[in-house]
Amino acid sequence: MDTRMNKDAWDKYQAPSLAEFETLAWSVYRRLPARFRALTGEVVIRIEDFPTDEVLDSLGIDSPFGLLGLYTGVDLARKSVMDVSPMPDMVFLYRRPILDYWAEHEDTLGAIVAHVLVHEIGHHFGLSDDDMERIEAEAGA
Incomplete structure (x- = not known):
């Protein structure tokens, strides 16, 4: 029996693009429990190939593969309706x-x-x- 992989069998597969990855991320996010999603308010999910050098340096991470995601923003305990936030809360996912x-x-x-x-x-x-x-389990992840 020939156990070698047929090269042609893999020709049709590609890693998801940034846009496809964003679609997946929002699909996953919508499956999270509503009470958990409420923590984030109007969060923005951004998909980037890699974290920036500035992010890696600020976290003391040497490899761009060493960070899968990052949340930036102000948590609800510190938010005020009087605050003018220059940037929305964001979750970065590094594809x-x-x-x-x-x-x-x-x-x-x-x-x-x-x-x-x-x-x-x-x-x-x-x-x-x-x-x-528990939240992951509720989301079926």
Whole structure:
């Protein structure tokens, strides 16, 4: 029996584009429990191939593959209706590091995106790891 992979069998597969990745991220986000999504208000989900050098430097991360996501914004406890926020709260998902992580693990890409979303939002708002695991489970991630 020939166990070599037929090269042509893989020719039709491509990594999701930034736009396809954004569609996946929003699909995953909408499956998260409403009470969890309420923490974020009008969050913006941005998909970028890699974090910027400034972000990596500020976090002390050497490799651009070392960061899967980042939440930027002001948590609800510190927000005020009197504040004028120059930028909306954002969750950055870094496509290339996530795809690299996916290639090395057995989880689905959707489950990994859900994990990153939940943990970026959850850590920003001070949720425990147990809380975040329950939220992921509720979302079917």
